[in-house]
Amino acid sequence: MEGMKRVPVREQDPKVRATNFEEVCLGYNEEEAVAEAKRCLQCKNARCMKGCPVSIDIPGFIKQVAERNFEEAAKVIARSSALPAICGRVCPQETQCEGVCVRGVKGEPVSIGKLERFVADWSREHGFVPEKPEKTNGKKVAVIGSGPSGLTCAGDLAKLGYEVTIFEALHEPGGVLTYGIPEFRLPKDTVVRSEIENVKKLGVTIETDVVVGKSVTIDELMDQEGFQAVFIGSGAGLPKFMGIPGENANGVFSANEYLTRSNLMKAFREDYDTPIAAGKKVAVVGGGNVAMDAARTALRLGADVHIVYRRSEAELPARAEEVHHAKEEGIIFNLLTNPVEILTDENGWVKGMVVRKMELGEPDASGRRRPVEIPGSDYTIEVDTVIMALGTSPNPLISNTTEGLEVNKWRCIVADEHNGKTTKEGVYAGGDAVTGAATVILAMEAGKAGARGIDEYLSGKEK
Amino acid sequence: MFQIVKSEKLADKIYLMDVKAPRVARSCQPGEFVIVKMNEKGERIPLTICDYDREAGTITIVIQTVGASTEKMVRLKAGEYFEDVVGPLGNPSDFVREDLEELKNKSYLFVAGGVGTAPVYPQVKWFHEHGMKADVIVGAKTKDLVILEEEMKAVAGNLYVTTDDGSYGRKGMVTETIKDLVEKEGKRYDVCVAIGPMIMMKFVCLLTKELNIPTIVSMNPIMVDGTGMCGACRLTVGGKVKFACVDGPEFDGHQVNFDEAMKRQQMYKTEEGRAMLKLMEGDTHHGGCGNCGGDE
Numbered sequence: 001m002e003g004m005k006r007v008p009v010r011e012q013d014p015k016v017r018a019t020n021f022e023e024v025c026l027g028y029n030e031e032e033a034v035a036e037a038k039r040c041l042q043c044k045n046a047r048c049m050k051g052c053p054v055s056i057d058i059p060g061f062i063k064q065v066a067e068r069n070f071e072e073a074a075k076v077i078a079r080s081s082a083l084p085a086i087c088g089r090v091c092p093q094e095t096q097c098e099g100v101c102v103r104g105v106k107g108e109p110v111s112i113g114k115l116e117r118f119v120a121d122w123s124r125e126h127g128f129v130p131e132k133p134e135k136t137n138g139k140k141v142a143v144i145g146s147g148p149s150g151l152t153c154a155g156d157l158a159k160l161g162y163e164v165t166i167f168e169a170l171h172e173p174g175g176v177l178t179y180g181i182p183e184f185r186l187p188k189d190t191v192v193r194s195e196i197e198n199v200k201k202l203g204v205t206i207e208t209d210v211v212v213g214k215s216v217t218i219d220e221l222m223d224q225e226g227f228q229a230v231f232i233g234s235g236a237g238l239p240k241f242m243g244i245p246g247e248n249a250n251g252v253f254s255a256n257e258y259l260t261r262s263n264l265m266k267a268f269r270e271d272y273d274t275p276i277a278a279g280k281k282v283a284v285v286g287g288g289n290v291a292m293d294a295a296r297t298a299l300r301l302g303a304d305v306h307i308v309y310r311r312s313e314a315e316l317p318a319r320a321e322e323v324h325h326a327k328e329e330g331i332i333f334n335l336l337t338n339p340v341e342i343l344t345d346e347n348g349w350v351k352g353m354v355v356r357k358m359e360l361g362e363p364d365a366s367g368r369r370r371p372v373e374i375p376g377s378d379y380t381i382e383v384d385t386v387i388m389a390l391g392t393s394p395n396p397l398i399s400n401t402t403e404g405l406e407v408n409k410w411r412c413i414v415a416d417e418h419n420g421k422t423t424k425e426g427v428y429a430g431g432d433a434v435t436g437a438a439t440v441i442l443a444m445e446a447g448k449a450g451a452r453g454i455d456e457y458l459s460g461k462e463k
Numbered sequence: 464m465f466q467i468v469k470s471e472k473l474a475d476k477i478y479l480m481d482v483k484a485p486r487v488a489r490s491c492q493p494g495e496f497v498i499v500k501m502n503e504k505g506e507r508i509p510l511t512i513c514d515y516d517r518e519a520g521t522i523t524i525v526i527q528t529v530g531a532s533t534e535k536m537v538r539l540k541a542g543e544y545f546e547d548v549v550g551p552l553g554n555p556s557d558f559v560r561e562d563l564e565e566l567k568n569k570s571y572l573f574v575a576g577g578v579g580t581a582p583v584y585p586q587v588k589w590f591h592e593h594g595m596k597a598d599v600i601v602g603a604k605t606k607d608l609v610i611l612e613e614e615m616k617a618v619a620g621n622l623y624v625t626t627d628d629g630s631y632g633r634k635g636m637v638t639e640t641i642k643d644l645v646e647k648e649g650k651r652y653d654v655c656v657a658i659g660p661m662i663m664m665k666f667v668c669l670l671t672k673e674l675n676i677p678t679i680v681s682m683n684p685i686m687v688d689g690t691g692m693c694g695a696c697r698l699t700v701g702g703k704v705k706f707a708c709v710d711g712p713e714f715d716g717h718q719v720n721f722d723e724a725m726k727r728q729q730m731y732k733t734e735e736g737r738a739m740l741k742l743m744e745g746d747t748h749h750g751g752c753g754n755c756g757g758d759e
Contacts, residue, residue, distance in 0.1 A: 169549065169688075169690050170549075170688065170690075171500055171507075171546070171547040171549070208547070209547050209548060209549040210486060210549075211549060211550070211552065211690055214490065214550065214551055214552060215486040215487060215490060215549070215550065215551070216486055216489075216490065237690075237691070237692035238691055238692060239692065239693065239694050241694065241697075241704060243704070247704070248697060248698070248699055248704065248723055248727065250726060250727055250729070250730045251730075253694075253695075254693055254694040254695075256692050256693045256694070257687055257693035257694060257695045260687055260688060260692070260693055261687060265506060265507070265687070266504075271504055272504045272506075273504055273505050273506040273531065273532050274506040274507070274687075275506075275731045277730065277731070347726065347729075348723070348726030348727070348729075392692075395690065395691050395692065395709075397690070397691065397709070
C-alpha cells in the first residue's frame, strides 16, 4: 500500500565500503527527503516529540521539508538541538522518535533521523548559520569537556547570553564524536567540525589541551578566573579490561585506544605520524556500538574480524543498523563465547585466545538472561590482535580534585536529573560523567538540563 | 599554540627547549609530565617536565631523538610553535606530599640514566629548595652524553658522574657506583629514585632489592592521550594492572614487571623504523615499504 514503506536511503556498496573510511550511509537528496517528509501524518498530539529526549518539534520541521522550506526546517530544529547533523546519524531512533511514530504501527515509521540529517547537511552545504545572541549578560560559565553534553550545554547558555568557555583535555574538541565514533559513521572534517564551529559562532570559546583537575581545578576556575558556574560534562572515558591472563600482551588494545589512534590521530592515513597495529586476524570482545565501531575499523585496515560476545544475538546492545552493517561487511559473530586467556608468542605478541562456550540462564535483575559457562567447552581461536570493548567508567580526575563534589560507588557524579545540580554550589553535571556510558542524545538532554539549572541559579530563579 | 622560547642542543641527539605553556607552568610539580604534539599530523609524545618558571609561564622539556617524531620536533627553532602541549599529567612524586620534617630525616639517592637526568633534575632541585641535600648519580654512555651536569651540581648534595667507557668521572654502569657507595663508602640510603631507560631501572631495582633500599622508578611506556582513557600505557605493578599516565608514572620499582613493560615498549618498532627511514631519505623513499625488508 502506498506510503507504508520508507523512501530507502542510498548506501555505499558493502564490498566497496569495507575498504574505505568514507561514510556508509549517503543520506537523502532533496527529492527523496521531500517524498519521505510527505509520509508524515502531522499528528496534533505528536508521539514522536515525546520520544525525542530534546523534544524537537518533529512535525514542525518535517512540514517545512515537505514544502521545500529547508532553511525554515533548520530553524525549527535549531530551537531544540545544536547538533542535528550528528544526532540524525548516531541517535538510536528506533527506540526514540521513530519507535513511537504512528506510521510504524502498520507500516514503517517516518525516517525522522534521516530527515533531520538531511536538513542539517543541507544547511551546512548552503551556509546557513545559527544567529549569535545580540548581547551577553556578562556572566561567565565554564564547561568541562567538549563532548555532546558539554557542547549542548554551552550552546544553550550562549543563546541565553552567557559568556561560555569550554575546557577540553584533548587537542581536538568533540569528545566521543571525535575520538570514538569512526569516520564511516560520522565524518569529522565536514560534519563534526562544522557543528562545533556552529557552537563557536554562538560566542562559545573552546580552550583545548586543558585537563581540568591537573592544568587547573574547578575551585581555581571559580575563585581565580571569575567563572560563576561550572558544568561538568567530562564523560566516561576510562576503559575496562577483563583481568584475564595475557591481557597486557602486545596486540591487546582497549577499544578506546584503537579508535583514538584511528579516529583522532588518523592512524589509518599514511600522512599522519601515529601508528596503529592493524592486525591480520582480530577479535573484538564485546557487543555494543563501540565493539561494532572497533570491528569495522579493523576490517577497513585489512583484517579478518571476529566479534566475540558472551550472550546471544538478541542481547547485543549495539544498534540494529550497526550490527546489520557489520554483517554486510563480512564481520563474523562468535556469539555465546567468552575469552578466558590470551596466548602469546616468545616476543610477547598475541598468538591466540582461549574462549569458553556459554549458554543463557535465568534472567537477571535487569531482565537480561545471564550467560552461564559450559564446563569443558574451551577451545582456542588463532588471532594476532584483541580489542577489548567492554565498556567504560568515569575518570576520577575531576571528582578527586574538587572539594565537596559527591560521587556514587561507580564513581559517577551525583547530580539532579532535571537541572544537573551537584552537591557543590554552582557546579552542575550531566552526560556519561553522571550516568556512566550511555548515548549521545541522552548526553545532549543532560546538557540542556544543566544549562537550564545554571540559568535558574545565576538569574536567581532557583527554588 | 605553544611558542618555543629557547632551543638548545645539549649533546648528540639530546635537545632542551623552553616552551611557553602558562597553565602547565603555574600548576606543575616534580614527577609530572606533558604530552606534546608538534603539528596537525603529528603524534602525541609524552615528555617529562624538567624545569619550570611560574612567572615567565614557561616549562623546560628535554627531548632525545629516538624516531621520526622526535627528530622532526628538535628541528624546530626558538620562535616557532608546538601545536599542542597538555599537562601537567601524572602524579607528583610522593615526597612532594610527605611531611617535611619526616622527609628531612631520610636520606635520598637519585640515580639518573642518560636523558633520565632531565626528569631527575626538578626532583633534586625541589629537595635543594626545601633545604635538603640528596646524593645524585648521573650515568651516561660516554663523556659527550653527560647532560645538565652544572645545573645538577648546583642543587645536589654529592654528585657522582659515571660513564660506561670511563671517558669521564667513574667508569662503569650506575649500578656499580650504587654498590660502591653502599658497600665500600658506607653510605646509607632510605630511598632510591631511579629514572632512565627501562633496562637501567630494571638493573638498579635488582640491586637495590638486594641492598634493601626501597626504590621508586618513573615508567616511560607508550602513551596516546595521557589522561587515562586508553590504557596504552598499562603495566603490571605488584600483580595489578596500572595505567602509568594516571596511576604513575612513578611506582615502587621492586613491584614493576619490567620484562613485560620492555616488550610492550617495542610494539611499534617496525612502524617507527619505517617512519624514520621515510624522514631520513625524504623523497627518495618510496613509502608503503613492502619491499624494504623493514618487516624482517
